[in-house]
Amino acid sequence: xxxxxxxLLLGTGPASIQxxxxxxxxxxxxxxxxxxxxxxxESFFTAxxxxxxQIRVDIQNDKHQKLEGECQIDHVFHGYGTxxxxxxxxxxxxxxxxxxxxxxQINDQILKQVKCMVLISPTFGSNSLLRHYLNGISSDAExxxxxxxxxxxxxxxxxxxxxxxTTGVKKKVYIGSTHSPSQYVKRLxxxxxxxxxxxEVMDSPIEAETRNxxxxxxxxxxxxxxxxxxIFGEETIKKYVYKMxxxxxxxxxxxxxxxxxxxxxxxxxxxxxxxxxxxxxxxxDDNYPVRLENLSRDDIENFxxxxxxxxxxxxxxxxxxxxxxxxxxxxxxxxxFDFSAVPIRKMFINREGYWDIPRMPKEDYYRIKIIxxxxxxxxxxxxxIDTFIETYERKIAEVARTRKGERLSDAxxxxxxxxxxxxxxxxxxxxxxSKKLC
Numbered sequence: 400x401x402x403x404x405x406x407l408l409l410g411t412g413p414a415s416i417q418x419x420x421x422x423x424x425x426x427x428x429x430x431x432x433x434x435x436x437x438x439x440x441e442s443f444f445t446a447x448x449x450x451x452x453q454i455r456v457d458i459q460n461d462k463h464q465k466l467e468g469e470c471q472i473d474h475v476f477h478g479y480g481t482x483x484x485x486x487x488x489x490x491x492x493x494x495x496x497x498x499x500x501x502x503x504q505i506n507d508q509i510l511k512q513v514k515c516m517v518l519i520s521p522t523f524g525s526n527s528l529l530r531h532y533l534n535g536i537s538s539d540a541e542x543x544x545x546x547x548x549x550x551x552x553x554x555x556x557x558x559x560x561x562x563x564x565t566t567g568v569k570k571k572v573y574i575g576s577t578h579s580p581s582q583y584v585k586r587l588x589x590x591x592x593x594x595x596x597x598x599e600v601m602d603s604p605i606e607a608e609t610r611n612x613x614x615x616x617x618x619x620x621x622x623x624x625x626x627x628x629x630i631f632g633e634e635t636i637k638k639y640v641y642k643m644x645x646x647x648x649x650x651x652x653x654x655x656x657x658x659x660x661x662x663x664x665x666x667x668x669x670x671x672x673x674x675x676x677x678x679x680x681x682x683x684d685d686n687y688p689v690r691l692e693n694l695s696r697d698d699i700e701n702f703x704x705x706x707x708x709x710x711x712x713x714x715x716x717x718x719x720x721x722x723x724x725x726x727x728x729x730x731x732x733x734x735x736f737d738f739s740a741v742p743i744r745k746m747f748i749n750r751e752g753y754w755d756i757p758r759m760p761k762e763d764y765y766r767i768k769i770i771x772x773x774x775x776x777x778x779x780x781x782x783x784i785d786t787f788i789e790t791y792e793r794k795i796a797e798v799a800r801t802r803k804g805e806r807l808s809d810a811x812x813x814x815x816x817x818x819x820x821x822x823x824x825x826x827x828x829x830x831x832x833s834k835k836l837c
Contacts, residue, residue: 403515403583405488407490409479413553413563416456416561416563417552419470430472432476433475433482434476454471454561455562456562456564457565458564458566463550487515489515492519498518499528514541522614524827526577527827531822531825544575544608546609551565552564570597572597573598573601575601577604609673609676612686615660621759622767622791630746639742641721658678663781664781667777667781678702722737722738724738744757753806768816769823799811
């Protein structure tokens, strides 16, 4: 069975639709898709059936034309336990905390035939997690980690269907594999190059997983008293993620915590012999640039060498410089696009009828708990990360108490993610040759 010819996508979210259209358009491969059967996925499966398994991607910006298009899904599976057939490649496009849960539902014999598994939007440790699981079923599949999904894709009509809109595309994404050299990575680099995305190959998959800006900015932005009050409906006035206090959570103290957390993650990486990153450079060069009048190249390049108070000052300048889009065209009143006006989303009733927590910070909770667990395993102190987690867990416990008797999702329960951490640390243990037990 050849490589990247029969591809199964796990997950029925917008990213899966974009990946399916992209792969079909560029490689004309056989595409299958599988998702859990739930109230949420019901409208997706219904739309697929009504449209003869045809899916569509629209774009917001004309320069992303290579990502738009439509195609027909070759095989649709309702529920992971129903997967049959031979697949040379599996692409995981589910939330990182669900990786093992979905793989456990797929027959081991099907997984053993897979030559390559691709993690579209993993977190720090996800590749190690999968490596441990696949070793357990005697699979030697190559496991590839991207740093993050290639852009921003959402439902076209704000609810699951067969149509999505890609509103933004990243300039650069990182990739790492358990195998080197890798023909799969080579093919994926060629694919991303055709799409106009720079794909940088890292020395290891875990190094690629650390090149995700969410790891560094989401916990300080969301796991603080101000943002949590907004998320759990205690503020009646709309507040914004990237604005300064009182419009948003950003204060000198939040910036101090953001810097401290970056340094703690850097200490973890150094202990694992993984290259750290220059936070300010990563923010400006790989994510959102600012004007050189606001931050000079010298400020950016030498960020890691400055004293903490100087680093905090530069990070604060970075966020104030992006209150507006500095590269937008001003209107007749001289006003630039209000770039920072991203509302903090509030808790909501999900499609199953339960109170639920928005993706940010719900997914960030898993990410940061995994980092905390790895740090503890290798004896690296991370007091800032500990504080973020304590603040968040205290808040969800408080909300669960005040809403006792109401239908709450399991997101309101503090979790250890003990089993995932055991598997991840087991692989890290092999990598660093330590004799400790996780």
